[in-house]
Amino acid sequence: MTAPLLTASALTVGYGEGAVCAPVSFAVGPGDVLALVGPNGSGKSTVLRSVLGLLEPLAGSVELDGRPVDERRAEHRAAVAAVLDDDAWFPALTTREHLLLTASGHGVHEPGAVVDDALDTFGLDRHGDAVPTALSSGQRRRLLLAAAFVRPRRLLVLDEPEQRLDASLRRRLADLLRAEADTGRAVLLATHDPVLLEALDAPALGLGDEDCPTLTPAQAVAFMGR
Helix, strand or coil, X not given: XXXXXXXXXXXXXXXXXXXXXXXXXXXXXXCCEEEEECCCCCCHHHHHHHHCCCCCCCEEEEEECCEECCCCCHHHHHHEEXXXXXXXXXXXXXXXXXXXXXXXXXXXXXXXXXXXXXXXXXXXXXXXXXXXXXXXXXXXXXXXXXXXXXXXXXXXXXXXXXXXXXXXXXXXXXXXXXXXXXXCCEEEEEXXXXXXXXXXXXXXXXXXCCXXXXXXXXXXXXXXXX
């Protein structure tokens, strides 16, 4: 069996001394897709921040390649690409320049071709010369997603990637995430979208106050509708 890439063990997350959900335990390996589901405030984003090393857990552990997560390590940054609920871009750069800098900075071979493909995939090919402030909120979200897809990665972490995407792009996103898994990458995402979850046909972790059960895709959709 392939060793897990990312492992969380009795991971308790929150702020101060208050946990936002019950402890979570999971493992994500190459080719796996795992979704975190639950209502607003259930701790999905907080779990992802701890997984990425951006927030110290209250208890438990999270490891990448068998080592404690540390986003300061070059190995971590080379392995993990993430899109959180933050508008993080270079305001003085155009859309294409932003993606070129991201790709080149991560040593991508032929970054121009990779960027052109991402612009087309995310429907930004007509906005390559626009600065982020000239884009709509949906276009800015697509820029952030494109930036994750133009860099090397073994693990893709996404916080509600369906936000501000229209129906066709949500379907396209599901195809992209399945392709990530098919090429041996691991995907961990938080989502509120049952359509995306059904399209991914992936297991999920239901976040709650008393326990965080592992759910089949059908159970996860029902859990989201509670």
